[in-house]
Amino acid sequence: MATGTDPRDLESKVTPMQQVIPMQKVYLMQPVILMSLNSPENDYLFLSIISFFFFILLAIRALVFSLETCEANFLGDQRKALINSRLALGFSVSSVPVGSTLIICSIVVRALKQRV
Template sequence: MATGTDPRNLESKVIPMQQALQIQKVYPMQPVVLMPLNPPEKDYLFLSIISLFFCILLAIPALLFSIKTREANLLGNQRKAQINSRWALAFSVSSILVGSTMIVCSIVLTSLRES
């Protein structure tokens, strides 16, 4: 254990008020600069869930990437959240397009077979 982290030795670290004021005069506090945080990336979770009804093979990665986006947003990893968000959107849209194309093709083929 490091010497400065011993909880029983905290009383020796306390300095009197006079000494604290003198230290503050020597080292004045620096101004705090507040920088705005970027808004969190969209996770497209709802779109990923909807895409499960179209093509499940492409919707599962979309769902996984949207969950990863949500986790990266919570951890503050902006770059990773951005990448995962793009992948979630790409897999969701491709799932909907492929599923819609398969549905339309099956309807057309069924109607041609009956006539």
């Protein structure tokens, strides 16, 4: 056998172990991605309230969609806020001409009844 391969002799060649340092907790840092947030959608709440003076059936739906827009903006759901905002605007704006037409028609009918 060669002089360096004797298994009994290997123990003498092992250097004493250095002091083992316990491994500390390693915190991995993940990169932070900053994204610009879109501005919140308009909720048209004031317009929805004003539309109650014209035609209440459409105004109720406008108010519901307006409140859902506020909630979606709060939760950060941009797509839902956009859809509800458009519906609130549509119902609010359509309430005004429908209500105005009904008011004008009722005034005309009353005026014609008084003439006869």
